[in-house]
Amino acid sequence: xxxxxxxxxxxxxxxxxxxxxxxxxxxxxxxxxxxxxxxxxxxxxxxxxxxxxxxxxxxxxxxxxxxxxxxxxxxxxxxxxxxxxxxxxxxxxxxxxxxxxxxxxxxxxxxxxxxxxxxxxxxxxxxxxxxxxxxxxxxxxxxxxxxxxxxxxxxxxxxxxxxxxxxxxxxxxxxxxxxxxxxxxxxxxxxxxxxxxxxxxxxxxxxxxxxxxxxxxxxxxxxxxxxxxxxxxxxxxxxxxxxxxxxxxxxxxxxxxxxxxxxxxxxxxxxxxxxxxxxxxxxxxxxxxxxxxxxxxxxxxxxxxxxxxxxxxxxxxxxxxxxxxxxxxxxxxxxxxxxxxxxxxxxxxxxxxxxxxxxxxxxxxxxxxxxxxxxxxxxxxxxxxxxxxxxxxxxxxxxxxxxxxxxxxxxxxxxxxxxxxxxxxxxxxxxxxxxxxxxxxxxxxxxxxxxxxxxxxxxxxxxxxxxxxxxxx
Numbered sequence: 018x019x020x021x022x023x024x025x026x027x028x029x030x031x032x033x034x035x036x037x038x039x040x041x042x043x044x045x046x047x048x049x050x051x052x053x054x055x056x057x058x059x060x061x062x063x064x065x066x067x068x069x070x071x072x073x074x075x076x077x078x079x080x081x082x083x084x085x086x087x088x089x090x091x092x093x094x095x096x097x098x099x100x101x102x103x104x105x106x107x108x109x110x111x112x113x114x115x116x117x118x119x120x121x122x123x124x125x126x127x128x129x130x131x132x133x134x135x136x137x138x139x140x141x142x143x144x145x146x147x148x149x150x151x152x153x154x155x156x157x158x159x160x161x162x163x164x165x166x167x168x169x170x171x172x173x174x175x176x177x178x179x180x181x182x183x184x185x186x187x188x189x190x191x192x193x194x195x196x197x198x199x200x201x202x203x204x205x206x207x208x209x210x211x212x213x214x215x216x217x218x219x220x221x222x223x224x225x226x227x228x229x230x231x232x233x234x235x236x237x238x239x240x241x242x243x244x245x246x247x248x249x250x251x252x253x254x255x256x257x258x259x260x261x262x263x264x265x266x267x268x269x270x271x272x273x274x275x276x277x278x279x280x281x282x283x284x285x286x287x288x289x290x291x292x293x294x295x296x297x298x299x300x301x302x303x304x305x306x307x308x309x310x311x312x313x314x315x316x317x318x319x320x321x322x323x324x325x326x327x328x329x330x331x332x333x334x335x336x337x338x339x340x341x342x343x344x345x346x347x348x349x350x351x352x353x354x355x356x357x358x359x360x361x362x363x364x365x366x367x368x369x370x371x372x373x374x375x376x377x378x379x380x381x382x383x384x385x386x387x388x389x390x391x392x393x394x395x396x397x398x399x400x401x402x403x404x405x406x407x408x409x410x411x412x413x414x415x416x417x418x419x420x421x422x423x424x425x426x427x428x429x430x431x432x433x434x435x436x437x438x439x440x441x442x443x444x445x446x447x448x449x450x451x452x453x454x455x456x457x458x459x460x461x462x463x464x465x466x467x468x469x470x471x472x473x474x475x476x477x478x479x480x481x482x483x484x485x486x487x488x489x490x
Contacts, residue, residue: 032141036490054110063082065080140484161486174245201456247300250331253335332407363391438461
């Protein structure tokens with residue numbers, strides 16, 4: 018990324034990059050952006066109609082032609098034209114579409130380099146959009162969230178941020194704090210003026226309201242991340258309790274081998290699934306049954322990996338067999354799940370007979386799990402209750418995908434800093450320290466929010482944000 022010093026603006030380079038995934042496909046799109054965009058493309062693109070020229074092309078129009086590499090006509094090409102400032106980056110932009118495949122796209126990029134363009138860095142198109150006022154930093158971060166979202170609800174959540182809902186939500190908090198800060202400053206610094214007194218009730222109410230608004234954003238971050246990126250989920254339990262059967266239920270097909278022989282699964286099996294209609298992508302890991310493996314070194318290694326997956330997982334489905342009483346191994350599994358996002362599944366409900374077995378198991382497992390669910394993993398009717406229980410556990414059940422939400426760890430950190438600063442202001446006011454102390458904390462909160470929105474973002478912050486982007490965006 019070519020950088021510009023604050024207060025001055027050098028002439029940026031004209032950049033180009035492949036905007037579609039590399040490899041075989043119907044078309045490949047190469048994006049060109051910058052002040053020399055039109056002259057550079059004119060050197061490599063020849064319209065079918067000789068009377069048409071790149072230089073004269075108006076924005077939001079298209080031309081059919083061919084691109085040339087070292088004077089040799091290579092491939093049929095469609096050029097889409099965007100004139101500054103009415104483009105994604107705010108600069109002149111041309112998108113060139115050729116047949117998919119590495120040969121034609123690579124040849125087009127080579128031709129553009131020879132004509133004077135330079136390769137774009139990661140996220141450089143979006144960074145230029147930010148620098149040219151086309152996007153806020155929160156919207157820029159949402160671009161990659163839209164691209165990487167795994168499910169529809171996650172994509173809707175990211176699109177809401179891209180549309181500016183988070184920026185507007187934070188702007189509302191900033192406006193309330195700015196009004197409060199201005200009133201405090203006037204009251205403290207200009208006592209001789211006829212400034213209305215800032216009542217303790219008004220100060221407290223404003224601080225509490227904005228703390229609540231930030232807490233809502235902070236509390237919804239985890240559930241939003243689950244919808245956007247999915248969650249690693251480990252299936253854990255003793256041998257033959259039905260973990261592989263449950264995996265097959267969630268996958269919708271026979272992914273794992275199921276036999277009555279204990280220890281059939283000896284290593285970690287992986288399968289990605291969309292969890293019913295919850296919008297949650299589960300990266301499932303079916304682990305070896307936990308027991309004393311004795312002298313079997315292979316099974317012992319599988320069990321070690323099972324415990325390791327438990328430590329790494331964002332969701333644990335701990336499976337227990339209702340057909341027999343809980344064992345010490347079961348209780349050890351339950352103990353290790355305590356305090357984690359874990360759901361206890363009482364499997365083989367169809368074999369349990371009366372409700373005494375379910376009641377006894379629920380009572381024994383209640384200290385370790387927030388939710389204990391009885392089901393039959395062989396029965397497809399068990400899928401919906403399981404989906405509902407997971408959505409409640411992960412906090413996505415009542416999350417509105419159209420509401421403003423934080424979409425990066427950077428935003429979460431800034432929001433927490435702002436919330437904590439406002440809490441300090443509130444505590445200082447309640448402790449009788451006066452408006453000066455509250456004002457210092459209020460300024461800290463405003464700086465944190467400015468970092469969140471990008472108003473006060475440093476060059477290193479921008480470098481960090483855009484380093485996660487793909488080159489073509």
